[in-house]
Amino acid sequence: MKKILVVSPVQTPPVLSGSQKCIYEYCELLRAIGFEVYFLYIKGQNEIEKHLKNYWGDRLFIYKRNLILDVFKRGFIECRKKISGYNHIDDLYPVGLTRFVKKLQQKNNFDAIIINYVILSKLFTSKLSGKKILYAHDCLSFKKQRLNVKQFWIDLTPNQEAKGLQRCDTVLSIQENESVYFKYLYPQGNIVTVYSNFKVSQQTITGNKNILFLSGKSILNVNGINYFITEVFPLILEKEPDVRLVIGGSICDVLPRIENPNIKLLGRIDKEETFYEMGDIAINPIYQGTGLKIKTFEALAYGKVTIVHPHSAEGIYQPQKAPVFIGHTPQEFAKHVVDALSDIKLRKLYSDKAVAYIQDLNLFIERQYCQILS
The missing domain is CATH 3.40.50.2000 (Glycogen Phosphorylase B;)
Structure with a gap:
């Protein structure tokens, strides 16, 4: 049975947001079709939900961010962002994550590693065995401008997003329009539209208004x-x-x-x-x-x-x-x-x-x- 490690800054379950739902559903699908799935949660300041521990059991790994180092890094990032106006692809990459994953891979020999969000793509610049897969969730180029909002959690230039995509063997897109854009940024890449699966539960017609x-x-x-x-x-x-x-x-x-x-x-x-x-x-x-x-x-x-x-x-x-x-x-x-x-x-x-x-x-x-x- 092939072993897959899913790396995520978002814990799931519980399923309270769109990103949590996407991750949960594709993990459920991979388990259903016969893969052995492990989950690495990158913990910030949020409490770890009991649902997360109960669902994953001994297949759950937790990497705790070094908050002190993250604070210093964030200060540098904010200064640079004021000058350039945009983030660097590795701005939000957790300090020490690469070393942690290398140890997991040496012990467990995963056949594939799936990262969630291109901001974690720095992991794939290290020598890791197995397939290196990105579940993109979203296109992050010129994000604030496209949404017409003043703030967003990260805002990349196309060059920076392309840099992250090109570190991956395969990029999974959740809608066709984004696949077209990712192919433009990464012409030689294996860009695959996977959408997200949904449990069918047809309900009785109520006839109400x-x-x-x-x-x-x-x-x-x-x-x-x-x-x-x-x-x-x-x-x-x-x-x-x-x-x-x-x-x-x-x-x-x-x-x-x-x-x-x-x-x-x-x-x-x-x-x-x-x-x-x-x-x-x-x-x-x-x-x-x-x-x-x-x-x-x-x-x-x-x-x-x-x-x-x-x-x-x-x-x-x-x-x-x-x-x-x-x-x-x-x-x-x-x-x-x-x-x-x-x-x-x-x-x-x-x-x-x-x-x-x-x-x-x-x-x-x-x-x-x-x-x-x-």
């Missing part, structure tokens, strides 16, 4: 739902006055108080499937950001009629076959929602289409990993 949105508290998610509430939802209410917008997740912690009786904030959700049982129609109005459109795939996996902003359909698996409705304008977005609210047959038809689509996606992803790690 709830619209569902489950999200974290990122400013990009806040901007998206505010767009929907101000531009789209009033148009829906004109046709369907009994409709209810149900919002769940940590986004509720940062949304301003909403007086509209047709909008309900549930707060943090313990069980994702329980939230999605509340209706048949899900929306993804996010119009900014990069990476995988997790909320789009997630809703489809539960068999929901899924209506999205065009941005939230970019780079998805087989877009011409994806059973999503795209609202290019507030009027078109509202029309798709109203049509779904008034047509139970449409809900059932698209529920079946959504599940078939996710099942096909999961099979594609499994084949990709088998080929990469064979």
